[in-house]
Amino acid sequence: MEIATESGHRVLAYISAATRRGATLSQNDLEAYATAPFRRMRSTSPIQAVLASFATNIAGKSEALETWTEYLERVAWIRVVDDSVKLTPLGHAILADLSAPQIESTSEDSTEVILDPSDPFAYVRVIGALADIGEGLLVDPYFRFDQLETVVSHTAIRRILTSKKIGAPAISQLELALAVFDDSQRPEVRIANELHDRFAISGGDKVIAIGTSLNSVGKNLSIVVPLASVAGSAIRRSHEDLWAKSPAVKPKAAGGANSGSP
Structure with missing residues (x-):
């Protein structure tokens, strides 16, 4: 249309x-x-x-x-x-x-997105793929605070699982960044001990694999590809388990006090 x-x-x-x-x-x-x-x-x-x-x-x-x-x-x-x-x-x-570039589907059930470093819209393309997930879970072991605003503004994703690989300073930045959002818009970010791959997992039956972290989109050739139902179900179960046992990042106001509900 x-x-x-x-x-x-x-x-x-x-x-x-x-x-x-x-x-x-x-x-x-x-x-x-x-x-x-x-x-x-x-x-x-x-x-x-x-x-x-x-x-x-x-x-x-x-x-x-x-x-x-x-x-x-x-x-x-x-x-x-x-x-x-x-x-x-x-x-x-x-x-x-x-x-916004339109993501081209190769069939009714699959959408593959090439993230070419020569494409100035590569980041737009991956955000479009995340928006298509709806209210889901984003898994990215190198997710940092500077991707928060884009994800919140342009997708319905409100759960983000990252890892200790980003380091203590980056986790502190996430704490400060989360405090900026209103309660109704603030995503929940949790820190897993170990993560290796990157996925976007919908609340329904859609799971996509992302070949690179968001902060590396446009730097290397990569791909966003949907996973078949068997693989997608396995990915969903394992990462929902990780989410359940991973500690949440608490929003912290610039003065040092935690914000939100105790």
Whole structure:
């Protein structure tokens, strides 16, 4: 299902690019780009000039019913204040969704994702695979605090199992980072003595293997691949057992006191 056309996606991206550094984008600026986003070709013959003029007139008539500004305001993707155009929170959400690469499925039951270091969207792809898990368990022996915000913001995963391999300083950073989240959004992080592999385990029957830790995505060629039911069930049982016997990381406020319920 198409949420927006390619032109709509392009216009939203243009507004974001123009305004996120503090520039002011007027309605005229927006319409000038939206109606002709690419450099126009110079006419080299009278016939080409006539055709170009005809195309411009047709484009103008097709846009006459509703300008880009009117359309984007109507669907609440932008707001205009004193002739300054900005994306609304809804517009930012739509742009983020449109810009996220779609994970391609090789069949109805399997989705394989290649994490190529040359792909600038490699991290987006693995987060998309985690989002598809729903409310599940993320197992990553090298998970650190700087992945917390992304996982919480872009997935429904609220249980994370990492290991002592990250070291005491990184565990302390996790304690401080967890204290930043509201109780309703705060994930539960536990520390296992030993972990070797990386998995995302759904609350249903889906289990995916992740070839590298989140902090290494984009550095090495890797893959995200679903596991067959027998292997997935074994992985689920063993890591739920590990989760049950692993101690939780307690949120700690910057002043040193633990936050949350005692």
